Amino acid sequence: MESGVFLPYLEQFMLSPLVTWVKTFVANDAGMQLDFSELLDGVFLNDIMTQINPSATPQGVNKVKSDPSQRIHNLSLLVRQIKTYYLDNLRQLIMIPLPNVLLLGKTPYCGITQAVLTNSLEILIVLHLHFQCEKKEEYIERIQTLDFDTKAAIAVHIQELTHSQDNMLDLQWLEASELHPDELEVMARNMALHLRRLLDQRDTQLETITELMQEREGVVSPLSSPSSPHSASYCPSMQQQQAGAQQHLAVELADSKAKIRRLRQEL
Structure with missing residues (x-):
């Protein structure tokens, strides 16, 4: 199914609070116009993830041209980095289903609703990481530059992700000497x-x-024959x-x- 059929839906997604937050990472002098394909390819989100954890810069993240395997590679690295950072630095296990990189890699505009929701999840998880990393004060200040409705919506998204053990399993209790x-x-x-x-x-x-x-x-x-010895x-x-x-x-x-x-x- 052609992506043009879903153009209004994509435009609405690109104006959503999560994408508005992501756009704050686009340098003013870069001349870059962030669109859905930029998010879908995983390069830009990997760059944001590198800012969170500079010690784990992914290798082989490149622009996607005509090879879907490159998109799969980019998104796989992003998901792997997110899982590793949560486990090693935040002592948390992600319990919600992670993005289907194979679906997004091979059929990015087929079933566009799934693709958009998957991108929303990726952005939301990276957003949550920003509020727990060492540079969280800087990122909070960046949030403060947005309008009130956008900030309120972002706060709701963070609560949806963090205020339930169904989404994140905290492993810090394993390190506690005693529990009530x-x-x-x-x-x-x-x-x-x-x-x-x-x-x-x-x-x-x-x-x-x-x-x-x-x-x-x-x-x-039906293709096998009883008379065939093999x-x-x-x-x-x-x-x-x-x-x-x-x-x-x-x-x-x-x-x-x-x-x-x-x-x-x-x-």
Whole structure:
């Protein structure tokens, strides 16, 4: 679907409070007109992220021309930097779904609503980082230059992101020598809710894998012939495919557990 159909929607997005804040990072003498493609390509947001954390300058962030893999690379670096900064510097885990870089990279203007919402999330997360980094006073002053309605809307966005354990999981309690029983109860409840959500996501993914395997089996099976001595090797059974998928998931689970153990040792 052509991007021109959604032009009014894009124009509205580019006038939103979050984008208005992002535009304050455009140098007055740069002659740059920030548009949706500049945000979508990830170069400009990576530049802002570098200002937050200069020690982790991403490598290979370049302008996107005709190669969607460059956009995927740029956005992947941005998401990775955001996750790392939250975990290492703020001791927080991002619980909300992160941007789908594959969708934005390959079909940036297909399903433009998803693209706009994803960009909003990226901008919002970077905005929140600015209020917790070492230069937060400078960035707060920059916010103060905006009009009252824009400042109020930005404040609401920050509250939406930070005032719920459903969005961010604070790990600083792991470093505390002792916790009040009420605080411990709240943390245990939040952890249980997050665990339930992860299990639901796992089950949903397994169901999706099973459905895809069934579709693949339905396509491949008619092509195989009982008389062909190699048909079994070319078309593995449903049980074999499921076993392979479960083994892959088990490896990923073991890797995740190892990362958790290393994190606990560091704490």
